Amino acid sequence: MVNAETFSNSVKLETADTLRNKLSSAKDIVDLYNKAIDLLSKMERNFGNVLGNRRRDFDGKVTVGNNTEFERKAGKYNKKMLEYKDSTVTTTALYVVALAFSFGKSNVDEDLVDTLVDELLLTQQVSKRQLEKELLNNLGNSENTQQVSGSKEGDINRYEVKKGDTLSKIAQKLYGDWRLYRKIKEINGLKSDVIKVGQILKLPKNLSSSSKPETTKNTEPIIEITTNDRNIVRFSTLEDYNPLTSPQRIVVADDLQKLWVNDDIDSAANLEATDLGRLKNWVLKFLEFNPNILKETGIKDIYHLSPKEAIILASKITMRRLEFSYLQGAFGGVDAEGHVIIDSKYLNELPEAQRAKYIANPSLLQELVKKIDNMPIDQMFFVKEGVCRNYGDAVKGVFQVLKDMQEAQSSQLANTYCARINSYHSPVLRKQIVDKHLWNTFYTVNRSGGVDTLVIDATWADRDENGNLDYSSERFLFNIAKMREIGLITEAQQIAQLERWCREKKNQGSKSYSATCLFIADYYVKIGDNERAVDFYFELLDDRGMKGLYEFAREYKMLDGDVNAGMDRYIEKMKSDTKPKDNFFIDCCANQFYRKGLFREAADKIFEGESERGVSPYGEVVLIASLIQIKEFDDIDKGAFQDDLAYVLGSQGWLQKTYPNEMAVILERYGAKNNIF
Amino acid sequence: MDKNQEILKLLKTKFKDREKLVQFFVDYLDKMTDEDKNQLYFLLTSNDPKKIAEFRKEKEEELGQLFIDIKSLDAKSRKLFLDHNEDQDKEEEEKNMEKLLDNL
Numbered sequence: 001m002v003n004a005e006t007f008s009n010s011v012k013l014e015t016a017d018t019l020r021n022k023l024s025s026a027k028d029i030v031d032l033y034n035k036a037i038d039l040l041s042k043m044e045r046n047f048g049n050v051l052g053n054r055r056r057d058f059d060g061k062v063t064v065g066n067n068t069e070f071e072r073k074a075g076k077y078n079k080k081m082l083e084y085k086d087s088t089v090t091t092t093a094l095y096v097v098a099l100a101f102s103f104g105k106s107n108v109d110e111d112l113v114d115t116l117v118d119e120l121l122l123t124q125q126v127s128k129r130q131l132e133k134e135l136l137n138n139l140g141n142s143e144n145t146q147q148v149s150g151s152k153e154g155d156i157n158r159y160e161v162k163k164g165d166t167l168s169k170i171a172q173k174l175y176g177d178w179r180l181y182r183k184i185k186e187i188n189g190l191k192s193d194v195i196k197v198g199q200i201l202k203l204p205k206n207l208s209s210s211s212k213p214e215t216t217k218n219t220e221p222i223i224e225i226t227t228n229d230r231n232i233v234r235f236s237t238l239e240d241y242n243p244l245t246s247p248q249r250i251v252v253a254d255d256l257q258k259l260w261v262n263d264d265i266d267s268a269a270n271l272e273a274t275d276l277g278r279l280k281n282w283v284l285k286f287l288e289f290n291p292n293i294l295k296e297t298g299i300k301d302i303y304h305l306s307p308k309e310a311i312i313l314a315s316k317i318t319m320r321r322l323e324f325s326y327l328q329g330a331f332g333g334v335d336a337e338g339h340v341i342i343d344s345k346y347l348n349e350l351p352e353a354q355r356a357k358y359i360a361n362p363s364l365l366q367e368l369v370k371k372i373d374n375m376p377i378d379q380m381f382f383v384k385e386g387v388c389r390n391y392g393d394a395v396k397g398v399f400q401v402l403k404d405m406q407e408a409q410s411s412q413l414a415n416t417y418c419a420r421i422n423s424y425h426s427p428v429l430r431k432q433i434v435d436k437h438l439w440n441t442f443y444t445v446n447r448s449g450g451v452d453t454l455v456i457d458a459t460w461a462d463r464d465e466n467g468n469l470d471y472s473s474e475r476f477l478f479n480i481a482k483m484r485e486i487g488l489i490t491e492a493q494q495i496a497q498l499e500r501w502c503r504e505k506k507n508q509g510s511k512s513y514s515a516t517c518l519f520i521a522d523y524y525v526k527i528g529d530n531e532r533a534v535d536f537y538f539e540l541l542d543d544r545g546m547k548g549l550y551e552f553a554r555e556y557k558m559l560d561g562d563v564n565a566g567m568d569r570y571i572e573k574m575k576s577d578t579k580p581k582d583n584f585f586i587d588c589c590a591n592q593f594y595r596k597g598l599f600r601e602a603a604d605k606i607f608e609g610e611s612e613r614g615v616s617p618y619g620e621v622v623l624i625a626s627l628i629q630i631k632e633f634d635d636i637d638k639g640a641f642q643d644d645l646a647y648v649l650g651s652q653g654w655l656q657k658t659y660p661n662e663m664a665v666i667l668e669r670y671g672a673k674n675n676i677f
Numbered sequence: 678m679d680k681n682q683e684i685l686k687l688l689k690t691k692f693k694d695r696e697k698l699v700q701f702f703v704d705y706l707d708k709m710t711d712e713d714k715n716q717l718y719f720l721l722t723s724n725d726p727k728k729i730a731e732f733r734k735e736k737e738e739e740l741g742q743l744f745i746d747i748k749s750l751d752a753k754s755r756k757l758f759l760d761h762n763e764d765q766d767k768e769e770e771e772k773n774m775e776k777l778l779d780n781l
Contacts, residue, residue, distance in 0.1 A: 029737060036744050043751055046758065070761045077754045084747050090713050091743060093701065095736035097720050100698065101729050117697045120705075168773055193776055230696060 027532065030115055033092045037123055038503065040085045047078040093120055111492040111527075118496055121226055161199040174203060225480075225497060227488040231256050232450035235479070238470035241308045243444040243452035245412040250445045258486040259451065260417040260443050271393040274376040280401045282378045286317060293320065303407055307416045307444050307452075314399035314418075315440075315458045315469050318391055330358065331369040340366050388459040392420040392438045395458050399442075415445040421455075426481035426519070439471065441479055455479060474512055476501065495523050587619035594622050594662065599629035620644040621655050625662035628669055636670075645670060680714055681706050687721040 096116045159170065167181035167190075185193065188201050195201070224234045231253055287293065287302070293316055294302070299309050332341035340362035347355055358365045372390070377397045396418045403413045422438040439457040446452055457471040477498065484494040498516050505513045521536035590605035603626040606619050615623065624645055627636055636645060648655060648666060656663040684706065688699045706714070716732075723729060 029740060032740055032744055036740075036747055039747055039751055043747075043754060046754065070757070070764075073757055074754070077750060077757065080750055081747075081754070084743060084750065086708060088740070088743055088747070089705070090709055091736055091739050093705065094713065094716055094720065095733060095740065096698065097717065098729050098733040098736060100692065100695065101720070101726075113695070113698070117695075117701055120701055121697065166776065168776060226697065230700060 027112065027529065029092070029095060030112065030119065033088065033116065033119060034499075034503070036088045037085075037119070040081060040088065043081050044085075047074065047081065089120060089123060092116060096120070111490070114490060115492050115496045118226060118493055122224060122500075157203045159201045159203045161195050161197055161201060163197050165195065165197075167193055167195060170201070170203075225483070225489060225493070227256065227483070228490065229253055229255055229488075232448075233259075233453055233483065233488070234450060235453045235455070235472055235476055237472055238308065238311070238454060238456075241311070241442075241444075241452065241454045243307060243416075243446045244448075245307065245415065245444065246447055247409060247411050247414050250415050250447065250449065252445045252449060252451070255486070255488060256445075256451060258488070259441075259453075259483070260419040270373070270375060270377050270390060271397050274378060274393075274397055276397070276401060276404070278376075279378045279397055280404065283317065283398055283401045286321065290320065293317065302402075303405060304410060304412070305402060305406065306412050307442065310399060310402045310413055310416070311442050311454065311456060312469065314395050314402055315456055315461065317398050318394040318458050319462045319467070321394075331365050334366070388438045389420075391459040391462070392440055395440045395456065396420060417443045417445075419443065421475070421479060421482060423478055425478050425485055439475060441475075453479070477512065477516060491523070495520055587616050587622060590619060590622045590626075591659070591662075594626055594629075599626040602626040603630065615644070617647065617651065617655060618658065620648050621659045621662045621666070624648055625659075625665045628665050633669075680711075680718070684714060684717055684721065687718075691721060 096113055099116070100113045159174075161170075167184055171180040171184055181193070184190075184201065184203065187204065224232050226232055233256075293313070294300075297309065297312050297316060299305065299313060302313075305313065330343050330347040332343040335341055342358065342362055342365065347358065377390070377394050399418045403411075403416070406413050408414075419441050420438055421441045423436065437459075439455065439459065442454045442456065444452045453472075454470070455472040455475040456469050457475065458469065460471065461467050461469045480489075480494055480497050483489050484491060489497075498520055502513060502516055502520065505516075517536045521533045524533035524536065587606065590602045593599075593602035593605060602622055606615060606623040606626070624636065624641060627633070627641070635641060645666075648663075649670065685699070685703065688702055692698050702717075709717070720729065720732060
């Protein structure tokens with residue numbers, strides 16, 4: 001455990017002066033605001049953990065408990081924290097007004113005002129939501145204050161005390177924490193700690209300590225996005241998907257309808273060829289023969305489904321019946337000469353006999369896929385063939401059937417819509433996260449005119465061990481890209497949302513995190529904010545380690561104007577990094593010296609630890625070019641670098657692309673000599 | 678006309694095309710102190726770009742300072758929680774030791 005004193009000593013605060021010096025533009029304010037709000041939210045959660053079981057009003061006053069010095073102090077800090085939160089929001093808001101008056105110089109300022117207002121609105125909405133949630137929790141707690149956790153009937157085991165048992169030993173044995181002996185004592189109404197052999201104790205199946213702050217459940221946060229027309233699109237998780245429904249159809253803005261009205265479909269669609277009446281009969285028949293699916297999903301009344309129930313049921317029916325085949329995936333299109341391209345990754349999943357058949361005659365594959373594309377879903381269910389597009393179609397079709405089955409007077413699905421979304425909305429992310437994929441997104445227009453959104457991927461769920469349906473967290477990125485494409489949000493808003501997403505995913509090392517950082521960095525390059533771009537390239541680097549470094553440097557070429565400044569920062573960062581420095585890092589440093597005209601330093605850098613690490617092709621180019629520049633031809637001509645030069649000249653095509661200046665120097669001197677040694 | 682309404686009217690006139698900004702203040706104005714409202718009023722009525730630029734600078738500094746204060750409060754509160762956890766563990770360990778001794 002961290003010693004409190006050590007911890008306190010290790011917290012180094014930035015001084016006000018250094019921070020003030022850093023604030024040079026409005027962009028820093030966005031950053032600072034976000035950092036402050038992040039920190040405040042973390043603190044709020046911590047206070048919630050410590051003070052959460054007591055009734056707490058939002059002045060930070062603890063109305064129940066508040067007995068110990070610790071509680072009083074924590075209450076005081078909590079109050080201070082809430083004051084700071086208000087000040088942060090107010091100060092930023094006033095700053096935004098002042099900023100709004102002074103734009104006109106550039107569009108970037110205008111975008112910044114928008115970004116800041118978005119962030120402010122978001123904080124405001126999150127606070128409101130938290131307040132409602134806390135108040136509800138507090139009401140619940142006040143009714144149940146006497147109930148001991150885990151003491152509900154049916155959750156209790158009986159335990160006979162054996163020789164040598166003590167309360168703490170039992171607590172350790174059964175719950176892995178001796179400190180829970182107090183709870184056992186409390187539940188059994190014991191006045192002392194003494195227990196006798198043969199005594200019967202009541203022990204709950206699950207018991208948790210209330211003396212330690214309970215960690216908050218790690219669920220994905222609900223994300224709200226305000227569109228250009230001030231409608232709120234709210235992304236939630238399957239667990240939290242409980243929109244306020246209405247049996248009457250709610251009229252919604254045209255722009256917003258674009259989310260589901262023309263949903264993505266990239267071929268002659270199965271769904272369009274489907275007779276929903278027949279599909280309905282099929283679904284009913286399926287449910288009749290598979291009653292367990294209703295039991296598993298806990299659904300009691302199929303004619304009164306909530307949006308969440310309908311979404312789960314539509315997905316499960318699809319997953320249960322659409323038996324997956326890789327045939328469609330194996331068809332990779334047709335090349336310019338009309339030959340069928342086979343994607344062996346999918347083909348290899350097929351049984352040997354089938355595989356051989358399609359390899360021998362690839363056009364059979366094309367014919368079959370064409371047939372599947374035009375086949376109605378209800379037939380396809382029995383054919384046992386299909387990929388993500390078929391899943392997406394089937395989920396949408398079955399959902400439509402379930403929606404039509406609801407009683408009109410009380411339907412909770414009247415305002416829920418299903419769309420198919422595909423990965424083409426964001427080519428950059430598509431390359432990195434999911435290639436050529438399609439999934440479903442559900443939208444429920446709620447009573448306040450906003451839209452609750454949930455992303456479901458039945459195809460992947462079918463292969464997921466836990467059958468997890470909810471992909472709101474990851475596919476969110478593409479859904480945001482779609483919102484941008486249909487004009488619901490501005491590009492700056494899209495980036496602000498992606499940055500928010502990145503902050504939450506930081507350090508998780510996922511491919512999607514890196515891809516998103518790259519995407520954001522590219523945006524900043526586009527608008528000319530190289531500093532920010534570099535920050536995100538660094539993120540990419542942090543996450544993928546040395547491999548990311550290479551990508552960073554490659555992408556970095558886009559920042560030509562700032563190469564020197566950027567490389568300095570990059571070298572500075574790498575010096576303090578604990579990651580092992582490989583060839584590439586050292587060669588990059590050397591190259592940086594070379595570009596600055598410090599040829600001796602460049603050559604020395606390459607020699608640094610050379611015997612242990614070897615030199616990369618890039619390093620060889622820089623080395624030879626440096627030696628030429630410092631006129632140490634003898635070393636080269638006498639053969640000390642014979643292999644290196646031979647290699648460089650032999651591979652000049654691809655090295656020239658990366659190091660044109662250095663290669664020009666080398667070729668000028670040695671290029672004309674066919675056999676120099 | 679009370680101050681809030683006056684401010685909102687000014688905001689709506691000055692920021693016709695920035696509905697979101699106005700909306701933010703519609704929802705948030707009640708939470709602001711009188712001093713903050715005065716500052717906002719000053720901004721909306723001042724026509725001096727130099728003063729507005731100064732005001733902007735001032736807010737930048739305030740936000741910077743606030744962040745420092747927030748970090749410091751964060752450190753203090755984390756220390757408080759750590760101390761508290763340590764105290765509790767110590768107390769329980771002592772009790773447990775006593776119990777063990779009793780049972781010997």
